[in-house]
Amino acid sequence: MTATLTNIYAPYLMNVDEIIEEAPGIRTLKLMFQDEEAGKSFAFKAGQFGLYSVFGAGECTFCIASGATRKGYIECSFQKVGRVTNALRDVELGDTVGFRGPYGNHFPLDEKVKGHNVVFIGMGIGLAPVRSVIWTCLDERDQYEDVTIIYGARSAELMVYKRELAEWAKMPGVKFVKTVDPGGNPPGWDGEVGFVPTIVEKAAPSPKDAFAILCGPPIGIKFTLPVLLKLGFDPERIYTTLENRMKCGIGKCGRCNVGGKYVCKEGPVFTAAELKALPAEY
Amino acid sequence: MATIITAGNLTRLAGELMKAGCRVIAPAKLDGMVVFKAITDEHEMLPEGEYILPHSSFKEFVFPRTECILRYRLGEQGKVSYEATNLDAEPAQAAIGCRPCDAASLPILDKVFGWDYRDEFYFKRREKLTVVSIACSRAGERCYCTSVGCAPDSKAGSDILLKKTAGDKYVVEALSDKGRQLAEKHASLFEKAEGEPPVEVVDLKPAFDVEKIKPWLDTHFEDPLWLDMAARCMGCGTCAYGCPTCHCFDIVDEGDLRGGCRLKNWDTCAAVLFTKHGSGHNPRTSQEQRYRQRVMHKFKYYLEKFGLRACVGCGRCSNRCPVGQDLYAVLKTIAERAAK
Amino acid sequence: MYLKRDEVLKRGKVGLVVKGCDARAVTGLIQESQVARERLVLIGMACDGVGEPLLDMCKHCDVHTPAGPGADAHRLACDYVSGKATVADAKPEDEGWLDDVRKIEALMPPERWAFWQEKLSRCIRCYACRQVCPLCYCKRCLVEKNEPQWISSSAHEAGNFAWNIIRAMHLAGRCIGCGACERACPQDIPLTLLNKKMAESVARHFKYRAGYDPTAAPAVKAFDKADENDFFR
Numbered sequence A: 001m002t003a004t005l006t007n008i009y010a011p012y013l014m015n016v017d018e019i020i021e022e023a024p025g026i027r028t029l030k031l032m033f034q035d036e037e038a039g040k041s042f043a044f045k046a047g048q049f050g051l052y053s054v055f056g057a058g059e060c061t062f063c064i065a066s067g068a069t070r071k072g073y074i075e076c077s078f079q080k081v082g083r084v085t086n087a088l089r090d091v092e093l094g095d096t097v098g099f100r101g102p103y104g105n106h107f108p109l110d111e112k113v114k115g116h117n118v119v120f121i122g123m124g125i126g127l128a129p130v131r132s133v134i135w136t137c138l139d140e141r142d143q144y145e146d147v148t149i150i151y152g153a154r155s156a157e158l159m160v161y162k163r164e165l166a167e168w169a170k171m172p173g174v175k176f177v178k179t180v181d182p183g184g185n186p187p188g189w190d191g192e193v194g195f196v197p198t199i200v201e202k203a204a205p206s207p208k209d210a211f212a213i214l215c216g217p218p219i220g221i222k223f224t225l226p227v228l229l230k231l232g233f234d235p236e237r238i239y240t241t242l243e244n245r246m247k248c249g250i251g252k253c254g255r256c257n258v259g260g261k262y263v264c265k266e267g268p269v270f271t272a273a274e275l276k277a278l279p280a281e282y
Numbered sequence B: 001m002a003t004i005i006t007a008g009n010l011t012r013l014a015g016e017l018m019k020a021g022c023r024v025i026a027p028a029k030l031d032g033m034v035v036f037k038a039i040t041d042e043h044e045m046l047p048e049g050e051y052i053l054p055h056s057s058f059k060e061f062v063f064p065r066t067e068c069i070l071r072y073r074l075g076e077q078g079k080v081s082y083e084a085t086n087l088d089a090e091p092a093q094a095a096i097g098c099r100p101c102d103a104a105s106l107p108i109l110d111k112v113f114g115w116d117y118r119d120e121f122y123f124k125r126r127e128k129l130t131v132v133s134i135a136c137s138r139a140g141e142r143c144y145c146t147s148v149g150c151a152p153d154s155k156a157g158s159d160i161l162l163k164k165t166a167g168d169k170y171v172v173e174a175l176s177d178k179g180r181q182l183a184e185k186h187a188s189l190f191e192k193a194e195g196e197p198p199v200e201v202v203d204l205k206p207a208f209d210v211e212k213i214k215p216w217l218d219t220h221f222e223d224p225l226w227l228d229m230a231a232r233c234m235g236c237g238t239c240a241y242g243c244p245t246c247h248c249f250d251i252v253d254e255g256d257l258r259g260g261c262r263l264k265n266w267d268t269c270a271a272v273l274f275t276k277h278g279s280g281h282n283p284r285t286s287q288e289q290r291y292r293q294r295v296m297h298k299f300k301y302y303l304e305k306f307g308l309r310a311c312v313g314c315g316r317c318s319n320r321c322p323v324g325q326d327l328y329a330v331l332k333t334i335a336e337r338a339a340k
Numbered sequence C: 001m002y003l004k005r006d007e008v009l010k011r012g013k014v015g016l017v018v019k020g021c022d023a024r025a026v027t028g029l030i031q032e033s034q035v036a037r038e039r040l041v042l043i044g045m046a047c048d049g050v051g052e053p054l055l056d057m058c059k060h061c062d063v064h065t066p067a068g069p070g071a072d073a074h075r076l077a078c079d080y081v082s083g084k085a086t087v088a089d090a091k092p093e094d095e096g097w098l099d100d101v102r103k104i105e106a107l108m109p110p111e112r113w114a115f116w117q118e119k120l121s122r123c124i125r126c127y128a129c130r131q132v133c134p135l136c137y138c139k140r141c142l143v144e145k146n147e148p149q150w151i152s153s154s155a156h157e158a159g160n161f162a163w164n165i166i167r168a169m170h171l172a173g174r175c176i177g178c179g180a181c182e183r184a185c186p187q188d189i190p191l192t193l194l195n196k197k198m199a200e201s202v203a204r205h206f207k208y209r210a211g212y213d214p215t216a217a218p219a220v221k222a223f224d225k226a227d228e229n230d231f232f233r
């Protein structure tokens, strides 16, 4: 293995083990460590992210979308937007890609959420980090109280993890709500129709003894946060993630800060209370 | 008893070091400019009286403008291998004749490159660097080290500090093990003098009270002053690239179908693309926001995080800005506002 | 260079004080449809030249006094003009502005290469040259395009040659010779040499000088069947 301890920019080499077409423009890659030892010792916590690279194109940042309880591999889901994500789209089974991480903080499942109710809210591809927590939580289902999952996308076609959504819906003790933006509902749609904030208000998960975990595009978060607060959620118990542009992921390159916080190190997970204290530069 | 080195022996020291395989970084002429250069002849080193502050800082020698962090090879069927850059073979280096402000930038850079994850690219070069600085007996128009808590004879970051005394000689103060080792190794170049020879250090009065800056920044993230102060900034990288303490970088891959390099390149918060998301969303859309980041980062965020300001008051950003954006004036304005 | 900023454009009509050379820059922007004449109120100022010592470009300036209302259509007419220059405009046959270019041209190729190698190796890719240039107005500069990465963004030799040559090429027939880029360059790279060489080539081959005639089609855009080069036909 070439990833030496001293070169903090050296990635693990990973094999692309599975490619899943999630939605137009969105794919999930399952990556196996080429070095089995590294794979065995690799551990992360839900909410953390990494830098994925296509050699020759560069690096880009995604959260780790697989559950922290699943060992030996990691998954990432990405949307193609630029140079690296386009190149990542062209990789084939068995190709080598780079990964370094895990970086950043995480959702405090073990520290805080265990033993309480939890409401997951995902918007668009923002379901990726939430999925990691959902699986981490569902794999240890007995350690949590009520679980609610609310997921919204622009249209039914654009929903990610379609097969898993069905699985979650069927799970005992899981309240699952899916929704699409008005107009995004195909004939025979069995979910809700409406923007996520509206649906959250309608579903009105109880704030009692509950934590909320919310991820999505900045605009979605902006409009959903007030709804949660209105429902009575404690700002200290609402967790969300910021996605600032990153290059190093480890507090060196200087581009991810929001005010005095480096999102790559003190984030990407923030509580609503912490967000409020930051300047609106995200 | 004081230790002394003559100007002539300082030049000889550069020569001896070079002979021993050390890279000597010294102020030297380049066209009309005085720059820090890896000299090849000790006489390239300018006499201390001929410059106040070299044009750019010596940070290039610990944090190059571009450097390869790993070399990759693209193999058959999508297989890739790579070799991480190893800097163990880098030569020892000595910066001779730099100023205390430049030296003081090193402990500042140590913080960001060392917190939690240790950036070996910086530290390997840093550890191999011995800093011999000369206290300033003159100051430039935009020298304001004393205003930001630094000084013309401050010791931070120097391994040896020289202070000018009569007869083209310098009083030597070895400040670290590295400095003492260097002085011992080249002991024949140093001499002893009776008592404490008087030294010449410029008396530079602070122009504003730096303690007032952070409290003002704490409460004025939004303020019309930013627009007034920063509208002229046009977002180049001149201030950041010349600054001894700026440390932002980009990571890019460059190569062909067979392989290439992953590079770490200087970058700057003044650039539009610096923070732009893949989605097109940009947290800092205007130049005022970007300039505010510069000031906030140096005088608030860095201080909060690492206990040091990310500015040594060298004045390079003011001197080099193509449109005359003057950090000194900005800070002075802020300090005055804060005093009201 | 501030003229193209969103912050400025938002504010409607802009009053601008221009010297003769600045008027040439504005002419260029009008020619390239970057700004509409109607949006500007131009106040021309006569200028005997600036800089101490006098800038080289000012010594060879032929627009000391900007054209005022009623000037012929082939000069940009300011709304007001203040003063009259006391020095005479340079004559068209004055080739003094090319002296330094000729000096470099006279070097043997290896020396010339070494000259540029030394100069361009200094470039730190701060892009101050681009940022101050009145005619560099692209929202996304070629060097910032990464699909594909046309120009390496790294400050190594190959990257710097690519950047500096392409910058000069993109300004061929457009650069009005204001010298702002060279003055802005923190590394003292003689960018004007490149620009002048381009200007001279364009003048020789296309009989075109940038920033004089707001009605003329810019050299890089013009297409003429009578062109002496056959690749256009």
Ligand SMILES: Cc1cc2nc3c(=O)[nH]c(=O)nc-3n(C[C@H](O)[C@H](O)[C@H](O)COP(=O)(O)OP(=O)(O)OC[C@H]3O[C@@H](n4cnc5c(N)ncnc54)[C@H](O)[C@@H]3O)c2cc1C
Residues within 6 Å of the ligand: A049, A058, A059, A060, A061, A062, A063, A077, A078, A079, A080, A081, A082, A083, A084, A085, A086, A125, A128, A129, A242, A243, A244, A245, A246, A268, B276, B277, B278, B279, B280, C140, C145, C146, C147
């Ligand atoms: C903590 C964190 C977690 C994240 N998790 C995920 C995730 O799970 N899934 C996911 O999909 N994304 C995620 N992102 C976002 C993801 O990092 C970016 O989408 C990705 O880095 C884009 O990389 P790129 O190289 O493809 O884009 P780049 O090519 O680097 O593009 C970046 C910039 O260049 C611009 N650009 C690029 N090419 C062009 C062009 N030709 N013309 C004009 N402009 C152009 C873009 O607008 C953008 O400003 C996450 C980000 C963070 C910080």
Ligand code: SF4
Residues within 6 Å of the ligand: B232, B233, B234, B235, B236, B237, B238, B239, B240, B270, B320, B321, B322, B323, B324, B325
């Ligand atoms: S302050 Fe000056 S040097 Fe710095 S980015 Fe702005 S224009 Fe460039």
Ligand code: SF4
Residues within 6 Å of the ligand: B239, B242, B243, B244, B245, B246, B298, B310, B311, B312, B313, B314, B315, B316, B317, B318, B327
């Ligand atoms: S901010 Fe300006 S004065 Fe301060 S260290 Fe940097 S270049 Fe020098």
Ligand code: SF4
Residues within 6 Å of the ligand: A254, B240, B245, B246, B247, B248, B267, B268, B269, B270, B293, B294, B295, B297, B298
């Ligand atoms: S001032 Fe800007 S470029 Fe310099 S270190 Fe801070 S964020 Fe980076």
Ligand code: SF4
Residues within 6 Å of the ligand: C129, C132, C133, C134, C135, C136, C171, C174, C175, C176, C177, C178, C179, C180, C181, C182, C195
């Ligand atoms: S001289 Fe430089 S700044 Fe002026 S127009 Fe030409 S290229 Fe642009």
Ligand code: SF4
Residues within 6 Å of the ligand: C122, C123, C124, C125, C126, C127, C128, C129, C130, C164, C181, C184, C185, C186, C187, C188, C189, C191
């Ligand atoms: S201003 Fe000078 S150093 Fe900066 S990018 Fe242009 S040529 Fe290079």
Ligand code: FES
Residues within 6 Å of the ligand: A245, A246, A247, A248, A249, A250, A251, A252, A253, A254, A255, A256, A257, A262, A263, A264, A265
């Ligand atoms: S991503 Fe580099 S500092 Fe945060």
